[in-house]
Amino acid sequence: MSSVPLEIRVDDLSGGATRELIEFHLAGMHDGSPTESIHALDLDGLRAPGMTVWSAWSGERIAGIGALKRFGGADGSEDRGELKSMRVADDFRGTGVGRAILRHIVAEAQACGTRSLWLETGAGESFVPAHRLYASEGFVDCGPFADYRPDPLSIFMTREL
Template sequence: MTLEIRPDDPSSPAVRALVTAHLAGMFANTPAESVHALDVDGLAADGIRMWSAWVDGDLAGIGACKDLGADRAELKSMRVVDAFLGRGVGRAILRRIVDDARERGIESLWLETGSTDDFVPARRLYLSEGFEECGPFPPYAADPLSTFMTRRL
């Protein structure tokens, strides 16, 4: 499998379709007040860097990083296409985001993910890549459906 990770535009057709599917899945399984995933417009906002992963011309996943100021950034909108789950795509995107953050002088990365069983694979990935659970960080409030994590770079 040849994996290419590149900066991307969230409005490109393939990425837009994946973001739309990602949001639909979030809203189907989580109350709206606990969904923190960004839509296409949110991913296109200033201060957000987005990447896509491609395998043999097929979109395999996406991930983004949102600047929080004060040398901090937040991991956003990590999603792997179902056909590519378990093949290292999410880990590769995460590592690319971490490398880019380091290059830009970011000192810590933060994230919010789900706390239910559906999110166990995501939490395991983040833990295996050096993230640790923490309390909520701005702009989040405590939520039993959220797990918050951080990692020093």
């Protein structure tokens, strides 16, 4: 899976390294996308009910983060989940950290009864690696879901579990 040894753990977002990576992620989104096309969550959004955040660590260094937001289907059950805030620290790009975090979140979602996962990612050139990663892990393109609206700068994907 990952070419670097990792420990993936639930993160309470209180640590400086995690907070810095989230801020870096948000700054990158704002640098490359208009505000109306940015769906990344800040710290408050990542602390919302139904949200779980994981961080991946290689020794004392944060390697990446990812989150799962549980939400309900039309029948009122909370059996759907949305991947949020997937970000690999620049020093760890291309080492398999993103895939490791994604697989961890998929396994955790399955364990808690989630039946499908959904995500929104950017449509620009810088998002091609993310789109390829998700597709290689069984995600397929779909239309907007939940409160999202069509956006030429967004790609929406889903996967049954």
